[in-house]
Structures are given as C-alpha cells and as structure tokens.
Amino acid sequence: xxxxxxxxxxxxxxxxxxxxxxxxxxxxxxxxxxxxxxxxxxxxxxxxxxxxxxxxxxxxxxxxxxxxxxxxxxxxxxxxxxxxxxxxxxxxxxxxxxxxxxxxxxxxxxxx
Numbered sequence: 001x002x003x004x005x006x007x008x009x010x011x012x013x014x015x016x017x018x019x020x021x022x023x024x025x026x027x028x029x030x031x032x033x034x035x036x037x038x039x040x041x042x043x044x045x046x047x048x049x050x051x052x053x054x055x056x057x058x059x060x061x062x063x064x065x066x067x068x069x070x071x072x073x074x075x076x077x078x079x080x081x082x083x084x085x086x087x088x089x090x091x092x093x094x095x096x097x098x099x100x101x102x103x104x105x106x107x108x109x110x111x112x
C-alpha cells in the first residue's frame with residue numbers, strides 16, 4: 001500500500017506508518033535519500049507529539065482528517081489513522097494539495 005501511494009505522484013518521495021514511537025513500515029522512492037536514524041527518531045517523536053496535541057480538540061471540532069507541514073524543501077501530510085498510529089506521506093511539490101490529500105485519505109482507510 002505504501003508503494004502505491006509513493007508511485008501515485010512523481011513528487012511523493014516516501015510514505016510510512018508510525019506506530020507507538022516507531023516507524024512500523026516505510027517505503028521510499030528508489031534513489032531518494034532517507035534521513036539518518038537519529039533524525040528519523042526525532043521526527044517520529046515530533047509527529048506523535050503533534051498528532052497528540054491536535055487530536056485533543058476533536059471533542060469540540062470533530063475528527064482530525066489530516067495535518068500538513070510545509071518546509072522549504074519538502075512537505076508532509078499526516079493522517080491519524082487510529083490512536084497511536086499515523087500515516088505519513090512526504091512530497092516535494094506543494095500543488096494540488098486537495099488531490100494529494102484525497103488520495104492519501106482513501107489509502108489510509110486500508111490501514112488497520
């Protein structure tokens with residue numbers, strides 16, 4: 001499933017599932033470098049903290065569908081799938097965000 005997400009658009013560089021402080025699954029586009037392990041651990045922790053903070057508002061505003069983070073070199077869409085598990089998709093072109101999020105949300109339904 002992660003491979004199909006990455007292959008669905010040329011600007012998607014990787015997709016992963018974070019579960020309980022670890023990268024449970026990951027698929028990266030061939031030839032695209034991944035962060036060093038120490039950076040990856042920090043980014044996983046930051047993702048879990050961010051998702052935890054944002055989802056505390058769900059009682060008031062409804063379920064969190066996705067979170068987007070945009071950096072100068074890449075952007076990330078995070079989909080909280082269930083408590084303690086999130087789908088993370090990294091992409092480089094900040095265009096057609098609606099189309100991207102629709103694809104990612106559809107694929108996230110396949111995660112148990």
